[in-house]
Amino acid sequence: MVQDGPGGEIVAPSGGSGDKKLNIFARIALFIRQVFAELRKVVTPTRQELIKYTGVVLGFVVVMMALVYGLDLLFVWITTIVFGIPA
Numbered sequence: 001m002v003q004d005g006p007g008g009e010i011v012a013p014s015g016g017s018g019d020k021k022l023n024i025f026a027r028i029a030l031f032i033r034q035v036f037a038e039l040r041k042v043v044t045p046t047r048q049e050l051i052k053y054t055g056v057v058l059g060f061v062v063v064m065m066a067l068v069y070g071l072d073l074l075f076v077w078i079t080t081i082v083f084g085i086p087a
Helices: 024-040 047-083
Strands: 002-004 009-011
Touching: none
Parallel strands: none
Antiparallel strands: 002 009
């Protein structure tokens, strides 16, 4: 294991020929340490940013719903033209 910089992030060595493989418990411990190291980097958005991001996501969802609805209407119209209306 290698300490990477002042942040204390632990990184597994890669590709060396003399490296011994860690046992399952050591790998799990390494994984958990790496998860905590990554979580320390997370920045919580401000209330304004959160509202802005939520609005962008909701706007995108509405646009995609409209696109799928329009394509559905188009395909229904095409299949009605091609196969006719059943009696």
